[in-house]
Amino acid sequence: MSGRDAILGNIRRGLGRGGPLDGAARAACEERLRAHRPVLIPARAQRPHDEQVALFVAMATEAAASVARVAGADDVPAAVAAFLDQGGYPRRAVIAPAQAVSGLDWAAAGIEVEARAARNGDRASVTPAFAGIAETGTLMLLSGPDSPTTLNFLPDAHVVVLDAARIVGPYEDAWAWLRRERGLPLPRTVNWISGPSRSADIEQKLQMGAHGPIQLHIVLVGD
Incomplete structure (x- = not known):
């Protein structure tokens, strides 16, 4: 028996579920996971x-x-330009190298862009979303060479481009899409983002941007 099996066995015994899984119990567990x-x-x-x-729009709002x-x-670059102008940001953004974002005509909207990971001092980022979850207004973003995770957390403003066709009802449907479309191995990181960063840990006063972007702006493409 490995050390891992011994530890998990102790946990199961503590929960009143017997010792290490074997035989039919192990087969049933593995089938359930698959x-x-x-x-x-x-x-x-x-x-x-x-x-x-x-529902996604209502919950995200x-x-x-x-x-x-x-x-x-x-129409995405013009929408991003309008958001930057309204928020008082310069027309400059760091964007994901993904074709869904980097392939857009940013120059036509007067936005200077760099396709790279975010760095300290970047004011705004633009990334694509893999899916949107209607039940909570949550975005599903995947890490990878074409979508560095730093873009989701370092800049003050995070703009996410989401195809309306990729909105699903529950989280389970989004996971099913990921398994079906990407297969194994899964991305190293899956970020679930619901609204901008916030915290009420200090004197129970809500502070926006406590651990990430102060603003989250979603550009929803299509019907």
Whole structure:
């Protein structure tokens, strides 16, 4: 028996679940892990797609994110420029190297961009989202060479480009998409982001930008 099995066995015995898994019990556990069967799905996540999109916008807004809707990808740079202007940011941003973002015509919108990981002092970043979760207005972002995780946390303003077609109802559907579209190995990091960073740890007073961006702006593309 390995040290790992011994530790887990002690935990199971402490919970009254017997010793190390073996035989039929181990086979049943492994089959359950492979199947990825969803648990109870909230009723509010089980609705037609257009209603899921509306719920995502409502929940993201409730979480203090701002949302701009555009017809197509070509409209994204102008929407980002409007956000930067309104927030008093310079028309300059660090962007993810992903084609969904780096392939846009930023110069036409008067925005100076660099495709790289974020560094201290960057004011605004633009990244793509893998999916949006309607039940909580949450964004699912994946780490990788084309989407450095630093872009999600270092700049003051984080702009996320999300295709409305990639909004799902529950979290379980987003995980299913990831397994189906990416396979193994999964990304090293999956970030779930609901609104800008905040904390009420100090005197229970809400402080925005405590551990990350002060503002989260979502550019939602399509219907």
